[in-house]
Every structure is written in structure tokens, then in C-alpha cells.
Amino acid sequence: MQANVLIIGSLNMDLVAQAERLPRAGETLLGQSFATVPGGKGANQAVAAARLGGQVAMIGCVGADAYGQALRQALVDEGIDCQGVREAEDVATGIAMIVVDASSQNAIVIVAGGNGQLESTDIERFDSLLQAADVVVCQLEIPYPVVAFALQRAHEAGKTVILNPAPVTGPLPSQWLGWIDYLIPNETEAQAMTGLAVNSAAEAEQAASLLREAGAGKIIVTLGERGVLFADGVQSRHSPGRKVQAVDTTAAGDTFVGGFAAALARGLDESQAITFGQAAAALSVTRAGAQPSIPTLAQVEQVLS
Template sequence: MNKVTVLGSLNVDTILRVKRFPKPGETLPLTGKSVAGGGKGANQAIAAARAGADTTFIGKVGQDQAGDFMVKQLTDSGVSAEFVQHSAEADTGSAVIMLDSSSENRILIDGGTNQKVTAADVDLAQAAIKSSDFLVSQFETPQAATLHGFELAHAANRRTILNPAPATKEVAAELLKVTDLIIPNETETETLTGIPVTDEHSMIKAAEACQTFGVANVIITVGSKGAFWMRGQEHGFVPAYKVNAVDTTAAGDTFIGALCSVLAPDLSNLAAAVRFANRASSLAVQKLGAQPSIPMAADILAAERA
């Protein structure tokens, strides 16, 4: 069983369903509304735990009901919340997700306490980081905290995984140098490298550009098409499973969490881990909501055998 520590965000998601997205100045009625746990960090941690990893979370929530709700979402899925701090500095993070009838989404985020995570918070979890196979992080918490965590992981000879999302051009060079595996989607890849992802040739070029930043291993996810991977000089493409998508909100996060649960610490089984992650993601998009849609290991394995 892999040990995974996730440093990241916790958001309460309000999901608004509409037939189509409104035009500027237009008012449209909702076709449905629901509330669920979310945040890229929490989603990835829950996906890792449900896929079988021994998972610990580092993050912050407010001293509010939303914070209690988010901690419960973690612990109910088997994620250790020992290092989730309750802060009076801000409210728990939140997101509003607008979902249309074709399962496309638009997301607005209030970072709240996610933006208050510091290197000192990371230090509290040093033992967990140093005993983990992987430390995973994203860009919904401050990069300075992630950099500190990745440096601690590298000092203990542990692997680091960066999901550079939401996309930003302001990525610290020092952070990339201590990243072992980076997992962007097409938009994030173009923002990071300046190379539009249109075909396998452009994926190779973009992955090679990431390697020049100091990241030896790259996975580029391309939604319903699948995922490209590069490990050193080796590379390949793993097609996605064809399903009827209902909500793609947590697809990428499910992919990353499931990947971490089966990935060998030396990344030697990267292609096989991507296939497993694709299967997990294909199950997640068939249900509504971020965390409610994330599958269990038994469901993923059953789908693999089907």
C-alpha cells in the first residue's frame, strides 16, 4: 500500500445545474442545485484513499460549519486529517460550479483559509511527509508552502507530484526543480510551456520543455481523449475509456489520486498507473459532484475486469 500525503485545498462546492451557460446580462433558471465537498487537494486525497492508499492531508479550514463538514469528508473516506488546521483568519474555502446539460463546467473559487497555509503548517507534518511515498500538491494553496514541503520530501528522498492547477504563469523555478512528476492538462501545459497541445507531437515538445525546467517525468491529461506520459526519454499515450459523462468536475483530481495509489515510487510502472487512473476517472465523470463521484478501489478493479 502506498503512503500518500496531500498538501492542498478544501472547498465546499455549490453546484448549479443549467441547460446552458447564460450570456452576459442574461438571467436563466436553474435545473438543479446541490452542495458537496471539493477542492483539488481534498479531491485528490479522497481519490487516493478510496483507491487504497494510506493518505494524510495537510491544509486549513475556517472555524465554521463548512470546515467541520470538510474534515468529515476527509475522515469518512479514510484520510487522516491530523494536520488540517482550524483557522480564525478566514472562512473555509468555497466554490460555485455551474454545470450545463453537456457536462461542461464553469467554476468560481473563494480561496478562504486555503490561502493561509504556510511553511509552518507544513512543518507540523514533517514526519508524515518523510514517511510517505509521494507528496502531492496543487496551486489552490500558496506556492511557498508547497516549495517548503517538496524540499522536505526531497531531503528525505521522497517523490513529489505537482498538479499545476489552476493554470498560472507565475510558477517558481525552484519549485519545478524539486518536482519529480508534473501533471497538467492541456490548458495548464500551454500556460506553463507556451506550447499549444494539439497532437502527440506537441505533447512531446511540451513534456520536453517541462524537462528543461528540471521535471524529469510528465503526464499531460487531455480530457476525454486520454493521457500522455513521459518518463525520461520514454513516452506513450493511454486512451481514455469511452463513457457517457454527467459531470467532469473531479475527473482530473480522481486521475491524480488514483495514480498515486498504484504508482511505484521509482515510477517504473507509469504507463500502467496511467491506465488505472484513466479507469478511475471514467467512473467519476458518470456521477454528479466532485467527492461523491470518486470511486472506491473495488469499483475501479471491477470496471477493469468487465
């Protein structure tokens, strides 16, 4: 299989509880429902790219357990090349414990498990997947040295390189920025990287300017219902969000990133790819769950027609 999008990242089983509100410290709440749902930022973005028109491969690591088998099978069922998803012995598959409240906001705790066992040698072993890709996408739910290796290798191979810096807690290593074609943080991640509050398009533009000064190229700040801010040093453009009734925002950012990557790989220009990613993300928040909420290419094209 020739993949035109390669995702290097995390696979988690999401343990999702619905409650009227998020619990306070030390508080026990009565929940309304519970489900186990395939997730992880890497896997979510791989599913999004596959459903939204990309030929997709993934490199990642799960534990040798039932959750790992289920996550891998979920990707295979989407037509994703999973030869690069390794099973690690003596470690559990990564999990995310997610509480979603009545207003669709969520709180998440992640345990890395197998994701923390991914190594640069895994990327070297499956270099053919990287060479076959047009677009390479990374996140930060795997070890930083592996992310750095992947970004540099993809850049040197002439690929379009996307980094979704989630979950970031501070400035990125400066040497990474020159390897990244599109840096795609949300408001919280942009704030963590710059120290600036990001609660509006204007504040996102200020954060993007700081990231540009630090060496970043093209920046796309996702702002949820407020839309997307694009900046490349030549122009800064705000694309308003689509008005929808949100049910669960869990995978909205991943859907945008996967949709944007797939659109670039299919030959759309960056402005068209942003519009496409926004439409896909808007559809995703109208449905519950991470991967179950991600729409198909046909569904997004119908919205855009």
C-alpha cells in the first residue's frame, strides 16, 4: 500500500464517562453513561485522514493486551496500513480517562502505556512508509526524542510536515520549528508555547507572531467555535467557525488535523484544506465519541456543496 499520509503517534483506548458537570477535586459524582472508545490523538488523526480521502499508514506502539488488539483492528477496519503499529510486551496499552459534561466540555487524564515505548528505531524500521507519504503528521503523546527524529527525517525527505503540539506544556525545542511546515495548536497549546492568553482571533494572531519570531513557518491556531487563525508571515487570516449544536468536542481538533492533512495530500491548496478541515471538525462535534464522531469524505463534501 502506498500511503500519502503517514501518522506517527499515539493509540489510546478512551474510557468515557458522561456526567452533568466535571467533578471538583476530591468530589465523587454520579455519572450518566460509560463507554470504551478507540482513541489517542495519533489514531484519531489517522482515522480522520482515512475517512476524509487519504491513503493512510500509521507508526505507533500498543501493549500486548485486549485494548491493543482492539485499537489495531479498528484502524485496519478503516483501511489504514498498520504494519508500523508494534506490540510491546510487559506494558499496558495507553488509555485516556475522559469525563464529558452536559455542555460538551471535557477533562482528560492520559496514561501513556505503550505510547511511551515508541522508539526512533521504529521509524527507521518502517522508513518505506515515510518515503511513500506526501504528508507526515506528528503529535506529542509519544516521547519527545521520537517526535524530533520523525520531524527531522520527514523534513529531510522533502515531505509536508505537520505538528499538532498536543499536549504541550511550554515552548517547543527551537530546532524543531525549522522542520515543521504547519504548526497546528489549539488556544491552550498556543498559550502554553507563547505565554500569551489566547481567547480570541486577535490574541491568536499575537501568539502566531511570537511563534513566527521563534522560527515557526505556517501556523494554524484552532479556536473551537470561534474558527481558525492562519498566519505565515505574509498574511494573517481568520476563518470563522461553523455554527452547530455541539454534543462532544473530544476529537474535533484531531478531525481538523486529519482532514487538513488528507486535503493537502489530495491536492487542495492550504486555504481549501483549512475550509475542508473546519467542515469536518464541525460535523464531528455533533456526535459523541472520538473516532465514532469523525465524518466521511462524502458527508463533508455534502456540507460544502
